[in-house]
Amino acid sequence: MLLDTGVLDREQAEPILRGLSELLADLESGALTVEGPDEDVHSWIERQLIEAVGDAGRRLHTARSRNDQTATALRLWVRAEIEGLLAHLVMVQRQRLEQAGEHLETFLPGYTHLQRGQPVSLAHHLLAWVWALDADARRLQRAWDAAGQSPLGAGALAATPHPIDPWHSARLLGFEAPYDNSLWAVADRDYVVETSFSCALLMVHLSRWAEEVILWTSSEFGFAELDDSVAKGSSLMPQKKNPEPAEILRGKSGRAIGDLTAHLVQLKGLPLTYNSDLQEDKEALFDAVDTAAGALRVSLPLAAGLRYRPERMAAALEGSYVTATDLADLLVERGVPFRVAHERAGAMVRVCEQKGVELWELDEAELREHCPELEAGDRDALRPEASVRRRKTWNGPAPEAVAAQLVRATEAVDRVEAWLEARQPPPIVHAFGAGELLAERIPGSEAD
Amino acid sequence: MLLDTGVLDREQAEPILRGLSELLADLESGALTVEGPDEDVHSWIERQLIEAVGDAGRRLHTARSRNDQTATALRLWVRAEIEGLLAHLVMVQRQRLEQAGEHLETFLPGYTHLQRGQPVSLAHHLLAWVWALDADARRLQRAWDAAGQSPLGAGALAATPHPIDPWHSARLLGFEAPYDNSLWAVADRDYVVETSFSCALLMVHLSRWAEEVILWTSSEFGFAELDDSVAKGSSLMPQKKNPEPAEILRGKSGRAIGDLTAHLVQLKGLPLTYNSDLQEDKEALFDAVDTAAGALRVSLPLAAGLRYRPERMAAALEGSYVTATDLADLLVERGVPFRVAHERAGAMVRVCEQKGVELWELDEAELREHCPELEAGDRDALRPEASVRRRKTWNGPAPEAVAAQLVRATEAVDRVEAWLEARQPPPIVHAFGAGELLAERIPGSEAD
Amino acid sequence: MLLDTGVLDREQAEPILRGLSELLADLESGALTVEGPDEDVHSWIERQLIEAVGDAGRRLHTARSRNDQTATALRLWVRAEIEGLLAHLVMVQRQRLEQAGEHLETFLPGYTHLQRGQPVSLAHHLLAWVWALDADARRLQRAWDAAGQSPLGAGALAATPHPIDPWHSARLLGFEAPYDNSLWAVADRDYVVETSFSCALLMVHLSRWAEEVILWTSSEFGFAELDDSVAKGSSLMPQKKNPEPAEILRGKSGRAIGDLTAHLVQLKGLPLTYNSDLQEDKEALFDAVDTAAGALRVSLPLAAGLRYRPERMAAALEGSYVTATDLADLLVERGVPFRVAHERAGAMVRVCEQKGVELWELDEAELREHCPELEAGDRDALRPEASVRRRKTWNGPAPEAVAAQLVRATEAVDRVEAWLEARQPPPIVHAFGAGELLAERIPGSEAD
């Protein structure tokens, strides 16, 4: 950019570009490692460059400052990390989609208040988490967007008198635009907070799923068994299989929320522009991103290690009158006002309790005595499976509805993946990585 | 919707629609108030309706549940509140824009580390906050988007066997789409968390501005004086003028962060689907929104009551060598490598310190002795005002650059305002409010 | 105090004391209510006093400021509220003690990782919560201690030239001592933070208990049933009994944590001494205390409404080999090194799994084939009940050990209650309440 705008001429810029290219090559080959007495990596680069190309390197820092440099570096890091998080998130979603495809007709109770409510399918249940993660994906993409403003050109706080082109710098680094205001460019950490917020809510979602894994693998629920590869034994109790990965995952949500709190506290009450408090954002940000990335990674083998037990799920559909609502809805279909139907269904549940039978085991005659609107065969509609099959509206659990939902969920995941695949390394990386753009820019430099 | 899909026929639906319309009219006229032994407002409405239109009212609850109803009501509330917040936010931005327009040539030091850094203009400084608020506006709009999925049709958790049309319900309420999955529809509170997050970060931004108001109105800074209308006296110290509104505003950021924490904690570890913990989200959400709305409201008279004192700002440009960077940049323009220029500027500062003069007061000859690259007249470029005028890049503080920035900032605010103006009440509100759509829907109903 | 130190003479003080006494009497009788245009209650009192006793009232404010007054008032409030919290907490503990006394021989699995671990008694389980609450009681008492420093005499921030006696003021208000430093006296809010911290950790404890209530009343666990008085029905699913009070209690832990966060954020970065940010501590403090008080109150009927189901608990002791550890320990008693014994117990569990029998149902011969160290009759020691009865160390679950623990727990609760009973209203309250101390202090005042 300094060359293109004429702030540096070819003679001044060429050794810098060549020197930086060689520095990068040496770092990538391992011939060089970042170490030394320098205050930070930016000072280290400048020192290395000067050692390599001499006085020309002393022009490197022209029209910039550590305040805009560190803010730029952190943005590039955030964008790369978010892309990594999304790649893992998509893998988790794909795994759920696949499992859902296998369980369109595996039925279990849906719960509210941890009480059995109505029958649904396992596929429907698994897809709920896909949609939760889809919302996380969109939040992460917005944090990525938030990191897309380039602070370069803001200098220490007040821009520069040199005739630079911040739009050009932005484009070279893959940013969408430069900041409009140099003061806010160095004071703003919204993209950091948005990233840790996205991680915190993602972790909260995962903690909810983890809670279910813990519940489902308990003896009491027994909806799933954990493969030995992800269950841990006890040092004292030889019979136990503990869902430790799920518990740790649940516990880690605390850390992500703590990291978000840290960021908000750090920013509270800071006057413009840069204050060194902002330096402290890194630890919490790294921890938030690592926590989220690790949680997504660990959830893959954990989910793979869950062996669902459809027979236990089916058993749980009995004994709790989970189709009482269906009886009410059936009466509504037969013309009974809902509120009346609801009361009648409640009465029938009490009858069943006294007799110790399921709703669908009631004597047909007795059923129609209480509910004369019912027709022959209606009793079978009270079986859990029939109940699920009847609820085939847009977002309902009937196999055909869930099959359609599965297509939509797959499309949603495809969209995120397509977005990820469309990511290109910023032009400048291309340049320094391959030397092409560099060569094109500096005629004759390939002669070296 | 129940009528349009045929779940209820005209005869069944008509009394409900008429009854609800009358109920609304009575509420609006004050003839009726919401009170009674009912569990919640939804039960109250049903009871009122049954009292008004008889048995027909018992069909009101067809194909829905309190779980999807309360989730729907909260979403409508969130959207309306966010629109209110944005309307206030835009007013705050407009106020800053206006003040900025008056202070393109009012110069003061920009600070890093609360140390005087480089000269900027007050307009540039004020616009920094406009951009901060612009980011808040976008976050609020996204929370508004997040609240735009309709949970109707999800029932208690597992949808409904009735052939309803969730897309139709969604549209009538102004939502963009229904949920794809009934379980997630009743379990999801992301829109609540996103709203309180938006409020928390907005409050953090305002706390930063408040900190500056407190600093600037201190005797030590003196960059502004508070009008008596917003300053508070002391019960013991008769001479004091305390910036209480700014302090309270700063303190309230704690509350907004606490509300966000509350939401994240409440969701942590909750299994699918609805759990009554979610009921507790309301207090914290109401508090977060009220806190943000109040803060925006109070910041208007507070900012209006700030009387800037350009003479104190100008005085602060002296004595701290705030143009030392300009000297370095000037040397760079004259061909000196930046790192060398930077060291030379540091040396000149030490010379000035010894002599007790400003950089622009140095003897020209002495200046050029140390910096032979300088040309005649260069010394004047070291005056603070000259320094600002020279930094005219895209996001810089020079008056002409800030004038252009002001145009862009105004456009950004215009965009939010245009979005707000494009908001329409959802069709159903229109219907019940005016009776028109209702009349159109039920031929003959106007005869009643 | 002003009278006793001679800052005011009898003639000046007497109308103030009499006026304040009458003001209090009027407030208590309802003849007077606090309302008006005054900035706060302190200004209101001063105005009322001046209206009642004339110019003498203008001396009320001598040697004090609103900064030390509000800090004093809040401390008195905190102490009274903590006493109220402790009174409720003791009631909750007593309830648990009583239930424990009834269930020394009700056995159920103790859980780790939500997996059945080893058999314990319900009494043992209930007492765990008594000890948790005992720790909360001690934390609340320490917050009460922290509120026991009197800020009076600190004035606005810098004390007073009048020859007052801060120790005397402190004692009159029941405080232990005055602050040593006037600046810290008005800047310190540690007692507020300690109070909200105590409430937050108390709420976290209650959230853990609430989670157990929710688990235990699920169909899957079934360890308890909720009485209709505390269970809530469903608007859609007529068969459901939801543990709403427990869920809300669990959700409210988020609010208490949020309040603590709010306090810490508000204090962060505040320079000495008083800043109006501190004014904002009240909302969060009131909410924290109300939340904790409400949670304790609601937990009484909730616990009373839990009907334990010993038969379900007993059933849960089967099928999970919860006495495998006992087998290991038995082998240790017979001389086998623990690590070897542990491995052997694991092997026996696998044998049982293959045979589909419990450990205590194994053929004696087969058992001794694998474990030759065992003696005749040892097999019966593997029954859950026998297992509990054998673990009678200091903190173990054997009925005789728990009976002793129950005595200790009762003593711990007694200690808190004795402390509460030893609380006396501060002398000054006594004085104004009864008029006695006042009469004694001002000869002749009873003539009025």
Added chain:
Amino acid sequence: MLLDTGVLDREQAEPILRGLSELLADLESGALTVEGPDEDVHSWIERQLIEAVGDAGRRLHTARSRNDQTATALRLWVRAEIEGLLAHLVMVQRQRLEQAGEHLETFLPGYTHLQRGQPVSLAHHLLAWVWALDADARRLQRAWDAAGQSPLGAGALAATPHPIDPWHSARLLGFEAPYDNSLWAVADRDYVVETSFSCALLMVHLSRWAEEVILWTSSEFGFAELDDSVAKGSSLMPQKKNPEPAEILRGKSGRAIGDLTAHLVQLKGLPLTYNSDLQEDKEALFDAVDTAAGALRVSLPLAAGLRYRPERMAAALEGSYVTATDLADLLVERGVPFRVAHERAGAMVRVCEQKGVELWELDEAELREHCPELEAGDRDALRPEASVRRRKTWNGPAPEAVAAQLVRATEAVDRVEAWLEARQPPPIVHAFGAGELLAERIPGSEAD
């Protein structure tokens, strides 16, 4: 303990004790390092012991479990770390005490609302922080107390059938008592939360002091200058001296608050007893303790590097009428009711403002015209220094009062230091460290 209670006999215990002693010696000499495939350090110790002493080592785990072991280890760590924190905290207090001793007669404005309030002394100001830290010391000591219950004997969750003595184990490790309830022993993490809470509030106190350092070293305040050893330069602005250590310290308060949040979130909703979520408490605990320790450490050179500038402090006592309250108090002494005196003082401030003079520069005649109660010489009492000297009550800023306060503050610090010095390593450490107790316990073992 196992030996003393006869759970193991001498022959079984001796090789274990000898083996552990040798293991410790090898670790201390560096001959051995903790590494290997073991699940945790407890498994590693057992494996090493078995390798060293053979089968005897397989009895090590008798009557315990990793759940009580890890809880024990963390408690020992917490106690040692808190002692380390207190040692640093005392050093910080001593430093402030020393500085205070030098500045009894250095006067500056005390601030409320960041507005100059009344004159105080620098010593008084510095001592405010000593008292704040004294409260932190007491909180840390209570967290140390909370970590003083021994979980040993609780086993995995349900104690043990072996006739062990938990009181004996507790005493050997320096704990005050064993837990009363085995379930709570493995479920309780209150001591972790209390430790991180103590660290969080300590960091909030330090953030307040850091804010003052940043304010005081700004050009505007100028109450102190930072020594080059602790100030950082700018990469772009050669003239700057940034208070980075203070800013970082302020920023780190966010981290400590985040760590506390993490702990509370992790515990929320966890049922009894141990859950692996608790494993995650370590990262946040280590970070909280390290953050606090680092902050205390860095604050020593930072405070040492502050060069106070009494002349700037003195200058700040002019121009803001900081003795207006003194005028009111003087009038009160002369018999004027406070409220009237307060209004008169306000009027005199306005007179001074018009005339552009200080209160003590007013014409004596004019002063007495407005305030006829004043006597000759009273005007001089309005000088800042006189004002400080007159406020000599218990917690006031007069040099003689502060000298007495300094003695009390020193005694408070002495108490903490005496407590620290009274700490002894637990008997068991003594035993293993010196071999003496061991030798005494196992006759003949010295022959080895």
